Amino acid sequence: MxxxxxxxxxxxxxxxxxxxxxxxxxxxxxxxxxxxxxxxxxxxxxxxxxxxxxxxxxxxxxxxxxxxxxxxxxxxxxxxxxxxxxxxxxxxxxxxxxxxxDVDPVTFxxxxxxxxxxxxxxxxxxxxxxxxxxxxxxxxxxxxxxxxxxxxxxxxxxxxxxxxxxxxxxxxxxxxxxxxxxxxxxxxxxxxxxxxxxxxxxxxxxxxxxxxxxxxxxxxxxxxxxxxxxxxxxxxxxxxxxxxxxxxxxxxxxxxxxxxxKMDIFAEEIELRQRVAGWYGDRLDSIPGIVPPSINVANISAWAQYCVILPEGSRAHVMDRLKAQNIPTNIYYPKPQHCLKVFADLGYKPEDMPTALRASQRIMALPFHPYLEESQVETVCLALQEALA
Ligand SMILES: Cc1ncc(COP(=O)(O)O)c(C=O)c1O
Incomplete structure:
Protein backbone atom coordinates (compact mmCIF):
# COMPACT_ATOMS: atom_id res chain seq x y z
CA MET A 1 0.00 0.00 0.00
CA ASP A 102 -0.49 26.81 21.00
CA VAL A 103 -3.09 24.95 18.97
CA ASP A 104 -6.63 23.71 19.47
CA PRO A 105 -6.69 20.14 20.88
CA VAL A 106 -9.32 19.04 18.33
CA THR A 107 -8.32 20.71 15.05
CA PHE A 108 -4.62 21.37 15.83
CA LYS A 262 -4.01 18.14 -12.88
CA MET A 263 -6.52 21.00 -12.50
CA ASP A 264 -8.85 19.19 -14.92
CA ILE A 265 -9.50 16.50 -12.30
CA PHE A 266 -8.75 18.44 -9.12
CA ALA A 267 -12.32 19.28 -8.03
CA GLU A 268 -13.27 15.64 -8.48
CA GLU A 269 -10.22 14.54 -6.47
CA ILE A 270 -11.30 16.79 -3.59
CA GLU A 271 -14.66 14.95 -3.67
CA LEU A 272 -12.89 11.58 -3.70
CA ARG A 273 -10.87 12.69 -0.68
CA GLN A 274 -14.14 13.35 1.22
CA ARG A 275 -15.29 9.82 0.40
CA VAL A 276 -12.04 8.24 1.66
CA ALA A 277 -12.17 10.36 4.84
CA GLY A 278 -15.75 9.17 5.36
CA TRP A 279 -14.71 5.52 5.09
CA TYR A 280 -11.96 6.06 7.65
CA GLY A 281 -14.21 8.06 10.00
CA ASP A 282 -16.97 5.40 10.02
CA ARG A 283 -14.53 2.66 11.01
CA LEU A 284 -12.22 4.57 13.37
CA ASP A 285 -15.13 5.82 15.47
CA SER A 286 -15.59 2.28 16.76
CA ILE A 287 -11.93 1.63 17.68
CA PRO A 288 -11.44 2.42 21.38
CA GLY A 289 -8.52 4.72 22.13
CA ILE A 290 -8.27 6.29 18.64
CA VAL A 291 -9.24 9.91 18.12
CA PRO A 292 -10.03 10.46 14.41
CA PRO A 293 -9.69 13.94 12.88
CA SER A 294 -12.56 16.33 13.45
CA ILE A 295 -13.68 18.81 10.81
CA ASN A 296 -15.68 21.90 11.76
CA VAL A 297 -19.16 21.81 10.11
CA ALA A 298 -18.40 25.05 8.24
CA ASN A 299 -15.25 23.55 6.67
CA ILE A 300 -14.43 21.15 3.86
CA SER A 301 -10.94 19.79 4.34
CA ALA A 302 -8.55 19.21 1.44
CA TRP A 303 -7.28 16.24 3.49
CA ALA A 304 -3.58 16.75 2.80
CA GLN A 305 -3.01 14.32 5.67
CA TYR A 306 -5.26 12.01 7.66
CA CYS A 307 -3.90 12.14 11.21
CA VAL A 308 -5.22 10.30 14.24
CA ILE A 309 -4.33 10.60 17.92
CA LEU A 310 -3.25 7.35 19.57
CA PRO A 311 -3.30 6.33 23.22
CA GLU A 312 -0.27 7.62 25.11
CA GLY A 313 2.85 5.48 24.68
CA SER A 314 1.39 3.27 21.93
CA ARG A 315 2.68 4.99 18.77
CA ALA A 316 5.98 3.19 18.18
CA HIS A 317 4.30 -0.20 18.66
CA VAL A 318 1.37 0.67 16.38
CA MET A 319 3.67 1.98 13.64
CA ASP A 320 5.77 -1.19 13.82
CA ARG A 321 2.73 -3.45 13.63
CA LEU A 322 1.34 -1.58 10.63
CA LYS A 323 4.73 -1.57 8.92
CA ALA A 324 4.90 -5.36 9.32
CA GLN A 325 1.69 -5.48 7.25
CA ASN A 326 3.13 -3.13 4.60
CA ILE A 327 0.98 -0.23 5.80
CA PRO A 328 3.07 2.96 5.77
CA THR A 329 2.50 5.65 8.39
CA ASN A 330 4.18 8.97 9.20
CA ILE A 331 4.46 11.49 12.00
CA TYR A 332 3.43 15.10 11.35
CA TYR A 333 5.11 16.52 13.41
CA PRO A 334 7.50 14.80 15.78
CA LYS A 335 8.62 18.10 17.36
CA PRO A 336 6.59 21.24 17.97
CA GLN A 337 8.22 24.39 16.59
CA HIS A 338 9.08 25.89 20.00
CA CYS A 339 11.13 22.74 20.80
CA LEU A 340 13.27 22.84 17.64
CA LYS A 341 17.01 23.26 18.17
CA VAL A 342 17.11 26.17 15.72
CA PHE A 343 14.87 28.12 18.10
CA ALA A 344 16.72 27.17 21.32
CA ASP A 345 17.85 30.80 21.74
CA LEU A 346 14.23 31.88 22.09
CA GLY A 347 14.24 30.10 25.44
CA TYR A 348 10.86 28.37 25.25
CA LYS A 349 10.21 25.34 27.50
CA PRO A 350 8.45 22.27 26.01
CA GLU A 351 5.45 22.65 28.37
CA ASP A 352 4.92 26.27 27.25
CA MET A 353 2.71 24.88 24.45
CA PRO A 354 1.12 21.79 26.08
CA THR A 355 -1.30 20.87 23.28
CA ALA A 356 1.36 21.01 20.55
CA LEU A 357 3.68 18.97 22.77
CA ARG A 358 1.05 16.29 23.45
CA ALA A 359 0.06 16.12 19.78
CA SER A 360 3.69 15.66 18.72
CA GLN A 361 3.91 12.65 21.04
CA ARG A 362 0.68 10.92 20.02
CA ILE A 363 -0.18 11.86 16.44
CA MET A 364 0.16 9.48 13.47
CA ALA A 365 -0.75 9.90 9.79
CA LEU A 366 -2.43 7.06 7.89
CA PRO A 367 -2.19 6.31 4.15
CA PHE A 368 -4.40 8.81 2.35
CA HIS A 369 -4.99 9.80 -1.28
CA PRO A 370 -8.04 10.13 -3.56
CA TYR A 371 -7.53 6.70 -5.13
CA LEU A 372 -7.49 4.66 -1.91
CA GLU A 373 -10.15 1.93 -2.08
CA GLU A 374 -12.65 1.09 0.64
CA SER A 375 -11.08 -2.36 1.06
CA GLN A 376 -7.69 -0.75 1.70
CA VAL A 377 -9.20 1.57 4.33
CA GLU A 378 -10.75 -1.54 5.89
CA THR A 379 -7.32 -3.25 5.94
CA VAL A 380 -5.68 -0.24 7.64
CA CYS A 381 -8.43 0.01 10.26
CA LEU A 382 -8.35 -3.72 11.06
CA ALA A 383 -4.57 -3.55 11.46
CA LEU A 384 -4.96 -0.56 13.79
CA GLN A 385 -7.59 -2.35 15.85
CA GLU A 386 -5.34 -5.41 16.20
CA ALA A 387 -2.30 -3.30 17.08
CA LEU A 388 -4.25 -1.57 19.87
CA ALA A 389 -5.99 -4.72 21.17
C1 LIG B 1 2.22 24.10 6.53
C2 LIG B 1 3.28 24.21 5.46
N1 LIG B 1 3.80 25.42 5.19
C3 LIG B 1 4.74 25.58 4.23
C4 LIG B 1 5.22 24.51 3.51
C5 LIG B 1 6.32 24.73 2.52
O1 LIG B 1 6.00 24.34 1.23
P1 LIG B 1 7.14 23.87 0.20
O2 LIG B 1 7.61 22.52 0.62
O3 LIG B 1 6.44 23.86 -1.11
O4 LIG B 1 8.21 24.88 0.24
C6 LIG B 1 4.70 23.24 3.74
C7 LIG B 1 5.19 22.07 2.99
O5 LIG B 1 5.35 20.99 3.45
C8 LIG B 1 3.71 23.08 4.76
O6 LIG B 1 3.19 21.87 5.04
Whole structure:
Protein backbone atom coordinates (compact mmCIF):
# COMPACT_ATOMS: atom_id res chain seq x y z
CA MET A 1 0.00 0.00 0.00
CA UNK A 2 1.21 3.53 -0.82
CA UNK A 3 1.10 6.36 1.72
CA UNK A 4 0.25 8.71 -1.20
CA UNK A 5 -0.28 7.09 -4.60
CA UNK A 6 0.84 9.58 -7.24
CA UNK A 7 1.16 6.81 -9.84
CA UNK A 8 -2.59 6.05 -9.71
CA UNK A 9 -3.31 9.71 -10.48
CA UNK A 10 -0.70 9.81 -13.24
CA UNK A 11 -2.17 6.73 -14.92
CA UNK A 12 -5.48 8.64 -15.22
CA UNK A 13 -4.07 11.80 -16.81
CA UNK A 14 -0.81 10.68 -18.40
CA UNK A 15 -1.92 11.59 -21.93
CA UNK A 16 -2.96 15.10 -20.86
CA UNK A 17 0.34 15.58 -19.01
CA UNK A 18 2.34 14.37 -22.02
CA UNK A 19 0.40 16.72 -24.32
CA UNK A 20 0.97 19.68 -21.99
CA UNK A 21 4.71 18.93 -21.64
CA UNK A 22 5.08 18.52 -25.41
CA UNK A 23 3.48 21.95 -25.94
CA UNK A 24 6.12 23.53 -23.68
CA UNK A 25 8.95 21.67 -25.43
CA UNK A 26 7.55 22.89 -28.76
CA UNK A 27 7.22 26.59 -27.85
CA UNK A 28 10.35 26.66 -25.66
CA UNK A 29 9.29 29.44 -23.24
CA UNK A 30 10.61 27.65 -20.17
CA UNK A 31 10.60 30.72 -17.92
CA UNK A 32 7.26 32.47 -17.29
CA UNK A 33 5.81 30.92 -20.44
CA UNK A 34 2.12 31.09 -21.41
CA UNK A 35 1.20 28.14 -19.15
CA UNK A 36 2.20 30.17 -16.07
CA UNK A 37 -0.29 32.92 -16.96
CA UNK A 38 -2.96 30.36 -17.87
CA UNK A 39 -2.45 28.59 -14.54
CA UNK A 40 -2.61 31.83 -12.54
CA UNK A 41 -5.91 32.72 -14.23
CA UNK A 42 -7.25 29.24 -13.59
CA UNK A 43 -6.23 29.32 -9.91
CA UNK A 44 -7.92 32.74 -9.48
CA UNK A 45 -11.11 31.37 -11.03
CA UNK A 46 -10.94 28.27 -8.81
CA UNK A 47 -10.36 30.11 -5.52
CA UNK A 48 -12.15 33.38 -6.15
CA UNK A 49 -9.01 35.37 -5.24
CA UNK A 50 -8.34 38.41 -7.43
CA UNK A 51 -4.61 37.87 -7.93
CA UNK A 52 -2.46 34.76 -8.07
CA UNK A 53 1.32 34.96 -8.24
CA UNK A 54 2.82 31.52 -8.76
CA UNK A 55 6.30 30.94 -7.39
CA UNK A 56 9.06 28.39 -6.85
CA UNK A 57 7.77 26.75 -3.64
CA UNK A 58 5.33 27.05 -0.76
CA UNK A 59 8.27 28.36 1.25
CA UNK A 60 8.79 31.26 -1.19
CA UNK A 61 5.04 31.84 -1.16
CA UNK A 62 5.35 32.55 2.59
CA UNK A 63 8.58 34.53 2.25
CA UNK A 64 7.52 36.86 -0.57
CA UNK A 65 4.54 38.59 1.15
CA UNK A 66 6.60 38.97 4.33
CA UNK A 67 9.34 40.64 2.21
CA UNK A 68 6.75 42.83 0.49
CA UNK A 69 5.44 43.98 3.88
CA UNK A 70 8.98 44.79 5.06
CA UNK A 71 8.82 42.34 7.97
CA UNK A 72 12.16 42.22 9.79
CA UNK A 73 14.09 42.88 12.96
CA UNK A 74 12.00 44.14 15.85
CA UNK A 75 8.80 42.63 14.45
CA UNK A 76 6.75 39.97 16.24
CA UNK A 77 5.14 37.41 13.91
CA UNK A 78 2.63 35.03 15.51
CA UNK A 79 2.75 31.43 14.29
CA UNK A 80 1.24 28.17 15.55
CA UNK A 81 3.63 25.90 17.36
CA UNK A 82 2.37 22.80 15.55
CA UNK A 83 3.20 23.09 11.85
CA UNK A 84 5.88 22.49 9.23
CA UNK A 85 9.05 24.51 9.85
CA UNK A 86 8.62 26.90 6.89
CA UNK A 87 5.80 28.76 8.71
CA UNK A 88 8.19 29.97 11.41
CA UNK A 89 11.39 29.78 9.34
CA UNK A 90 10.44 32.53 6.88
CA UNK A 91 9.72 35.32 9.40
CA UNK A 92 12.82 34.26 11.36
CA UNK A 93 14.91 34.33 8.15
CA UNK A 94 13.93 37.98 7.72
CA UNK A 95 15.07 38.77 11.27
CA UNK A 96 11.60 38.90 12.85
CA UNK A 97 10.88 37.07 16.11
CA UNK A 98 8.43 34.16 15.82
CA UNK A 99 5.97 34.19 18.71
CA UNK A 100 4.52 30.70 19.10
CA UNK A 101 0.86 30.16 19.84
CA ASP A 102 -0.49 26.81 21.00
CA VAL A 103 -3.09 24.95 18.97
CA ASP A 104 -6.63 23.71 19.47
CA PRO A 105 -6.69 20.14 20.88
CA VAL A 106 -9.32 19.04 18.33
CA THR A 107 -8.32 20.71 15.05
CA PHE A 108 -4.62 21.37 15.83
CA UNK A 109 -5.02 24.83 14.28
CA UNK A 110 -3.93 28.03 16.04
CA UNK A 111 -6.21 28.78 18.99
CA UNK A 112 -7.58 32.35 18.60
CA UNK A 113 -7.98 32.88 22.40
CA UNK A 114 -4.32 32.08 22.88
CA UNK A 115 -3.37 34.36 19.98
CA UNK A 116 -5.18 37.18 21.82
CA UNK A 117 -3.16 36.41 24.96
CA UNK A 118 0.11 36.21 23.04
CA UNK A 119 -0.51 39.62 21.42
CA UNK A 120 -1.30 41.10 24.83
CA UNK A 121 1.82 39.52 26.34
CA UNK A 122 4.04 41.02 23.60
CA UNK A 123 2.48 44.47 23.96
CA UNK A 124 3.00 44.40 27.74
CA UNK A 125 6.32 42.49 27.59
CA UNK A 126 4.79 40.19 30.18
CA UNK A 127 5.26 36.43 29.91
CA UNK A 128 2.87 35.81 32.82
CA UNK A 129 0.07 36.59 30.32
CA UNK A 130 1.41 34.08 27.76
CA UNK A 131 4.81 32.35 27.33
CA UNK A 132 7.10 34.56 25.25
CA UNK A 133 10.57 34.18 23.76
CA UNK A 134 13.35 35.88 25.73
CA UNK A 135 13.76 38.44 22.94
CA UNK A 136 10.23 39.70 23.56
CA UNK A 137 10.98 40.48 27.21
CA UNK A 138 14.04 42.65 26.88
CA UNK A 139 12.94 44.70 23.89
CA UNK A 140 9.67 46.09 22.71
CA UNK A 141 8.67 44.10 19.65
CA UNK A 142 6.09 45.42 17.22
CA UNK A 143 3.25 42.93 16.61
CA UNK A 144 3.15 42.96 12.77
CA UNK A 145 1.72 39.76 11.36
CA UNK A 146 0.09 36.41 12.07
CA UNK A 147 0.48 33.28 9.96
CA UNK A 148 -2.35 30.85 10.78
CA UNK A 149 -1.87 27.41 9.24
CA UNK A 150 -4.68 25.32 7.74
CA UNK A 151 -3.20 22.17 9.21
CA UNK A 152 -3.72 18.85 7.43
CA UNK A 153 -6.15 20.56 5.03
CA UNK A 154 -8.67 22.26 7.35
CA UNK A 155 -8.93 26.07 7.39
CA UNK A 156 -7.87 27.80 10.62
CA UNK A 157 -10.46 29.82 12.60
CA UNK A 158 -10.34 32.97 10.47
CA UNK A 159 -13.76 34.07 11.72
CA UNK A 160 -12.09 34.70 15.09
CA UNK A 161 -8.52 35.44 13.96
CA UNK A 162 -9.34 38.17 11.41
CA UNK A 163 -11.24 40.48 13.84
CA UNK A 164 -8.44 40.08 16.38
CA UNK A 165 -5.80 40.90 13.77
CA UNK A 166 -7.83 43.88 12.63
CA UNK A 167 -8.09 45.20 16.20
CA UNK A 168 -4.30 45.12 16.56
CA UNK A 169 -3.40 46.15 13.00
CA UNK A 170 -1.78 42.79 12.18
CA UNK A 171 -1.29 41.53 8.64
CA UNK A 172 -2.70 38.02 8.14
CA UNK A 173 -0.92 35.53 5.89
CA UNK A 174 -2.87 32.27 5.50
CA UNK A 175 -0.51 29.29 5.28
CA UNK A 176 -2.68 27.21 2.96
CA UNK A 177 0.16 24.88 1.91
CA UNK A 178 -1.94 21.89 3.00
CA UNK A 179 -5.45 23.18 2.38
CA UNK A 180 -5.61 24.07 -1.32
CA UNK A 181 -8.98 22.84 -2.60
CA UNK A 182 -10.63 23.02 0.81
CA UNK A 183 -13.14 25.64 1.92
CA UNK A 184 -14.61 27.42 4.93
CA UNK A 185 -18.09 28.98 5.21
CA UNK A 186 -18.55 28.42 1.47
CA UNK A 187 -15.32 30.18 0.44
CA UNK A 188 -12.28 28.41 -0.93
CA UNK A 189 -9.06 28.53 1.08
CA UNK A 190 -6.65 31.18 -0.26
CA UNK A 191 -9.71 33.47 -0.55
CA UNK A 192 -10.83 33.62 3.07
CA UNK A 193 -10.34 37.36 3.60
CA UNK A 194 -6.69 37.37 4.70
CA UNK A 195 -4.27 39.99 3.36
CA UNK A 196 -2.50 37.19 1.48
CA UNK A 197 -2.45 33.39 1.31
CA UNK A 198 0.38 31.02 0.45
CA UNK A 199 0.08 27.53 -0.94
CA UNK A 200 2.46 24.76 -1.98
CA UNK A 201 2.47 22.50 -5.03
CA UNK A 202 5.01 20.07 -3.52
CA UNK A 203 4.25 16.68 -5.17
CA UNK A 204 2.52 15.20 -2.10
CA UNK A 205 0.20 18.18 -1.59
CA UNK A 206 -3.51 17.97 -2.61
CA UNK A 207 -2.57 19.83 -5.83
CA UNK A 208 1.03 18.83 -6.48
CA UNK A 209 3.37 19.32 -9.43
CA UNK A 210 6.39 17.16 -10.33
CA UNK A 211 8.93 19.24 -8.44
CA UNK A 212 8.72 22.31 -6.24
CA UNK A 213 6.10 24.98 -6.75
CA UNK A 214 3.81 27.36 -4.91
CA UNK A 215 1.54 30.37 -5.22
CA UNK A 216 0.52 33.52 -3.37
CA UNK A 217 -3.06 34.79 -3.53
CA UNK A 218 -4.30 38.26 -2.64
CA UNK A 219 -7.06 40.76 -3.42
CA UNK A 220 -4.60 43.63 -2.93
CA UNK A 221 -3.39 44.85 -6.33
CA UNK A 222 -0.47 46.85 -4.93
CA UNK A 223 0.77 43.78 -3.06
CA UNK A 224 0.32 41.63 -6.19
CA UNK A 225 2.55 44.02 -8.17
CA UNK A 226 5.19 43.99 -5.43
CA UNK A 227 5.13 40.18 -5.38
CA UNK A 228 5.62 40.02 -9.16
CA UNK A 229 8.68 42.23 -8.72
CA UNK A 230 10.09 40.25 -5.76
CA UNK A 231 9.58 37.01 -7.72
CA UNK A 232 12.09 38.27 -10.35
CA UNK A 233 14.96 39.79 -8.34
CA UNK A 234 13.04 42.92 -7.39
CA UNK A 235 12.60 43.97 -11.03
CA UNK A 236 11.32 47.41 -11.95
CA UNK A 237 10.38 48.14 -15.55
CA UNK A 238 12.48 45.13 -16.61
CA UNK A 239 14.63 42.49 -14.96
CA UNK A 240 17.83 44.58 -15.27
CA UNK A 241 16.16 47.53 -13.59
CA UNK A 242 16.32 46.24 -10.01
CA UNK A 243 14.43 48.49 -7.64
CA UNK A 244 14.33 46.30 -4.49
CA UNK A 245 15.78 43.06 -3.17
CA UNK A 246 13.99 39.98 -4.43
CA UNK A 247 14.42 36.32 -5.28
CA UNK A 248 14.65 34.00 -8.21
CA UNK A 249 11.22 32.79 -7.18
CA UNK A 250 9.47 31.82 -10.42
CA UNK A 251 7.43 28.66 -11.06
CA UNK A 252 8.84 26.72 -14.06
CA UNK A 253 6.63 26.70 -17.15
CA UNK A 254 6.89 22.88 -17.18
CA UNK A 255 5.49 22.68 -13.65
CA UNK A 256 2.65 25.04 -14.61
CA UNK A 257 1.87 22.76 -17.57
CA UNK A 258 1.68 19.73 -15.27
CA UNK A 259 -0.55 21.59 -12.82
CA UNK A 260 -2.91 22.61 -15.64
CA UNK A 261 -3.37 18.94 -16.55
CA LYS A 262 -4.01 18.14 -12.88
CA MET A 263 -6.52 21.00 -12.50
CA ASP A 264 -8.85 19.19 -14.92
CA ILE A 265 -9.50 16.50 -12.30
CA PHE A 266 -8.75 18.44 -9.12
CA ALA A 267 -12.32 19.28 -8.03
CA GLU A 268 -13.27 15.64 -8.48
CA GLU A 269 -10.22 14.54 -6.47
CA ILE A 270 -11.30 16.79 -3.59
CA GLU A 271 -14.66 14.95 -3.67
CA LEU A 272 -12.89 11.58 -3.70
CA ARG A 273 -10.87 12.69 -0.68
CA GLN A 274 -14.14 13.35 1.22
CA ARG A 275 -15.29 9.82 0.40
CA VAL A 276 -12.04 8.24 1.66
CA ALA A 277 -12.17 10.36 4.84
CA GLY A 278 -15.75 9.17 5.36
CA TRP A 279 -14.71 5.52 5.09
CA TYR A 280 -11.96 6.06 7.65
CA GLY A 281 -14.21 8.06 10.00
CA ASP A 282 -16.97 5.40 10.02
CA ARG A 283 -14.53 2.66 11.01
CA LEU A 284 -12.22 4.57 13.37
CA ASP A 285 -15.13 5.82 15.47
CA SER A 286 -15.59 2.28 16.76
CA ILE A 287 -11.93 1.63 17.68
CA PRO A 288 -11.44 2.42 21.38
CA GLY A 289 -8.52 4.72 22.13
CA ILE A 290 -8.27 6.29 18.64
CA VAL A 291 -9.24 9.91 18.12
CA PRO A 292 -10.03 10.46 14.41
CA PRO A 293 -9.69 13.94 12.88
CA SER A 294 -12.56 16.33 13.45
CA ILE A 295 -13.68 18.81 10.81
CA ASN A 296 -15.68 21.90 11.76
CA VAL A 297 -19.16 21.81 10.11
CA ALA A 298 -18.40 25.05 8.24
CA ASN A 299 -15.25 23.55 6.67
CA ILE A 300 -14.43 21.15 3.86
CA SER A 301 -10.94 19.79 4.34
CA ALA A 302 -8.55 19.21 1.44
CA TRP A 303 -7.28 16.24 3.49
CA ALA A 304 -3.58 16.75 2.80
CA GLN A 305 -3.01 14.32 5.67
CA TYR A 306 -5.26 12.01 7.66
CA CYS A 307 -3.90 12.14 11.21
CA VAL A 308 -5.22 10.30 14.24
CA ILE A 309 -4.33 10.60 17.92
CA LEU A 310 -3.25 7.35 19.57
CA PRO A 311 -3.30 6.33 23.22
CA GLU A 312 -0.27 7.62 25.11
CA GLY A 313 2.85 5.48 24.68
CA SER A 314 1.39 3.27 21.93
CA ARG A 315 2.68 4.99 18.77
CA ALA A 316 5.98 3.19 18.18
CA HIS A 317 4.30 -0.20 18.66
CA VAL A 318 1.37 0.67 16.38
CA MET A 319 3.67 1.98 13.64
CA ASP A 320 5.77 -1.19 13.82
CA ARG A 321 2.73 -3.45 13.63
CA LEU A 322 1.34 -1.58 10.63
CA LYS A 323 4.73 -1.57 8.92
CA ALA A 324 4.90 -5.36 9.32
CA GLN A 325 1.69 -5.48 7.25
CA ASN A 326 3.13 -3.13 4.60
CA ILE A 327 0.98 -0.23 5.80
CA PRO A 328 3.07 2.96 5.77
CA THR A 329 2.50 5.65 8.39
CA ASN A 330 4.18 8.97 9.20
CA ILE A 331 4.46 11.49 12.00
CA TYR A 332 3.43 15.10 11.35
CA TYR A 333 5.11 16.52 13.41
CA PRO A 334 7.50 14.80 15.78
CA LYS A 335 8.62 18.10 17.36
CA PRO A 336 6.59 21.24 17.97
CA GLN A 337 8.22 24.39 16.59
CA HIS A 338 9.08 25.89 20.00
CA CYS A 339 11.13 22.74 20.80
CA LEU A 340 13.27 22.84 17.64
CA LYS A 341 17.01 23.26 18.17
CA VAL A 342 17.11 26.17 15.72
CA PHE A 343 14.87 28.12 18.10
CA ALA A 344 16.72 27.17 21.32
CA ASP A 345 17.85 30.80 21.74
CA LEU A 346 14.23 31.88 22.09
CA GLY A 347 14.24 30.10 25.44
CA TYR A 348 10.86 28.37 25.25
CA LYS A 349 10.21 25.34 27.50
CA PRO A 350 8.45 22.27 26.01
CA GLU A 351 5.45 22.65 28.37
CA ASP A 352 4.92 26.27 27.25
CA MET A 353 2.71 24.88 24.45
CA PRO A 354 1.12 21.79 26.08
CA THR A 355 -1.30 20.87 23.28
CA ALA A 356 1.36 21.01 20.55
CA LEU A 357 3.68 18.97 22.77
CA ARG A 358 1.05 16.29 23.45
CA ALA A 359 0.06 16.12 19.78
CA SER A 360 3.69 15.66 18.72
CA GLN A 361 3.91 12.65 21.04
CA ARG A 362 0.68 10.92 20.02
CA ILE A 363 -0.18 11.86 16.44
CA MET A 364 0.16 9.48 13.47
CA ALA A 365 -0.75 9.90 9.79
CA LEU A 366 -2.43 7.06 7.89
CA PRO A 367 -2.19 6.31 4.15
CA PHE A 368 -4.40 8.81 2.35
CA HIS A 369 -4.99 9.80 -1.28
CA PRO A 370 -8.04 10.13 -3.56
CA TYR A 371 -7.53 6.70 -5.13
CA LEU A 372 -7.49 4.66 -1.91
CA GLU A 373 -10.15 1.93 -2.08
CA GLU A 374 -12.65 1.09 0.64
CA SER A 375 -11.08 -2.36 1.06
CA GLN A 376 -7.69 -0.75 1.70
CA VAL A 377 -9.20 1.57 4.33
CA GLU A 378 -10.75 -1.54 5.89
CA THR A 379 -7.32 -3.25 5.94
CA VAL A 380 -5.68 -0.24 7.64
CA CYS A 381 -8.43 0.01 10.26
CA LEU A 382 -8.35 -3.72 11.06
CA ALA A 383 -4.57 -3.55 11.46
CA LEU A 384 -4.96 -0.56 13.79
CA GLN A 385 -7.59 -2.35 15.85
CA GLU A 386 -5.34 -5.41 16.20
CA ALA A 387 -2.30 -3.30 17.08
CA LEU A 388 -4.25 -1.57 19.87
CA ALA A 389 -5.99 -4.72 21.17
C1 LIG B 1 2.22 24.10 6.53
C2 LIG B 1 3.28 24.21 5.46
N1 LIG B 1 3.80 25.42 5.19
C3 LIG B 1 4.74 25.58 4.23
C4 LIG B 1 5.22 24.51 3.51
C5 LIG B 1 6.32 24.73 2.52
O1 LIG B 1 6.00 24.34 1.23
P1 LIG B 1 7.14 23.87 0.20
O2 LIG B 1 7.61 22.52 0.62
O3 LIG B 1 6.44 23.86 -1.11
O4 LIG B 1 8.21 24.88 0.24
C6 LIG B 1 4.70 23.24 3.74
C7 LIG B 1 5.19 22.07 2.99
O5 LIG B 1 5.35 20.99 3.45
C8 LIG B 1 3.71 23.08 4.76
O6 LIG B 1 3.19 21.87 5.04
Missing amino acids: QFIDLAAQQARIRTAIDTRIKAVLDHGHYILGPEVKELEERLCAFTGAQHCITCASGTDALLMPLMAWGIGKGDAVFVPSFTFFATSEEPALLGATPIFV NMQPDLLAKAIEAVLRQDSSIYPLPKAALNQSLRPRAVIPVDLFGQAAEYENILPLADKHGLLVLEDAAQSFGGSSHGHKTCALGCHAAATSFFPAKPLGCYGDGGAVFTDDEELANLLRSIRVHGKGSDKYDNVRLGLNGRLDTLQAAILLA
